[in-house]
Amino acid sequence: MKLQAPEHPAPADAAARKAIAPVICYPVEGLPQPDLAAYRAARDGWTRTAEILVPPREARSFDVPAGHFFRITSVEGPQVGDLNLWNAHDLGERFFSGKTRALHGTHLSTGDRMWSCLPHMRPIATITDDTLDWYAFDAFGGSVHDVIGTRCDPYTHALLSEGGQYHHCCHSNLTRALSARTGLPPHQAEVHVHDVLNVFMCTGFTRDTGQYFMKASPVRPGDHLEFFAEIDLLGALSACPGGDCSAEHSSDTAACHPLLVEVFAPKEPPAGWVPPGANAYDRTHGI
Template sequence: MKLENGETPRPLDADARRTVAPVICYPVDSLAPPDLSAYRAARDGWQKVDEVIVPPRDARSFTVPAGHFFRIVSVEGPQVGDLNLWSLNDINERFFSGKTRALHGTHLSTGDRLWSCLPYLRPMATITQDTLDWYGFDEYGGSVHDVIGTRCDPYTHRLLSGHDYHYCCHSNLTRALAHRLNRPLAAVEPAVHDVLNVFMCTGFTRDTGQYFMKASPVRPGDFLEFFAEIDLLGALSACPGGDCSSEHSSDAAACYPLLVEVYKPKAAPIGWVSPARNGYDGSHGES
């Protein structure tokens, strides 16, 4: 039965159904937590071995050997970045934002890990320091470093505006990967994937459930630091939305560069071993 306004009538037990307690889909108690004290101790005496400047409204690639650290640093003004990660030796293994979200939550910070896609499903990188960890969740439900958004892209821009824009993060990341691998844009575009939105402040509206963004709290000198669990190829886009306080996919926002720094420790963290591929046998029920 439908009401006159087209809505479905509330069942008699509606309130009881709405108050059922939630259950965590993927409890992570069985996962060994990262030994952050060992990671931090490994930073003593480390040496910076590489740095890459990512220009505004553009992207650059970088590599990080397993057992090294890398930082994404705000250097001039409030700027968010879209991060892609691949296995250095096999770009079919890439960052899996959806599974990372399922395991750690909508926004990442110190101690959370970036997991790779199926069938690999192993930690690619561990966040070892976050200078924005003080932000938490604000009154709107917003927080930083999300794995809920995708990445601004020219296809959605075309769909919503009717115009072409070539410096969305998807396009920037595609160019960066194509240049790194010396392959055509069309050949590498399928490998560009959903991102970690570094420094971006996002959430969902309470009333409509829509994805929102607001001005990033990032300041020059803030950084997000990672430990590379496997050999990594990365690409970072300095989003055309700048601090994402108003809009993206345009040339209207003030944009700033981002810095990627790579550090080599004197020795690997005590007890650390680069993770192997997921141990599932791949039979999927077939004998």
């Protein structure tokens, strides 16, 4: 637990130090901006090519070719999902939640991009529609679709429950889904499971202790989060055992519901769209 009171006295210039204005670490004005109008125009006449229903407390994988769209939709009741994305041809290139957070902030919405890990570091998916964008930030500092949480996992569960074993947490769900999709044994598939986009989850940090919190998701049946695949993607989505995460996760008692993943092929790619190439850094590292 964090100390409730500091052990050291404040220096005489404490107020002045605290009053220094913050500086944005990564100004993104120089990044190429997605042409949302072109992306949305490409929906006209699109064809649904795949539909995957993710059962409660389970995960399923799916494939999205570059230039296609996919949607995650709430279909029966409030439910959050943990999303992993990989390059369909190279599991070593995967979603990088930390850098995505550094570029776009703690929570994602329309126009934000999901970036891949080093040394690839390129946009792999762009959010093109978010029916929960009205939520913004609430009075507690909470918002939806976060890239600050990791994923519920059996290791943390074992630590907090004195060795308790639980296998339907999102980390294990995603491991099973990736193992089934690739044929990798679970212990090999597990190392490719990574920090997630917490779809529909409502989260933030407490202002007094800085602790990660969750609260009941505002998602309702019919709400969706839509993405455009910038590269060929392999995805996996876990319908979290916490349900709407209003009370706990890694739970057999929370009310849980399925999530629907749909993949759509446009008649033509968005006007002017070009798949992102390799990152421009030469990887010599000054040597």
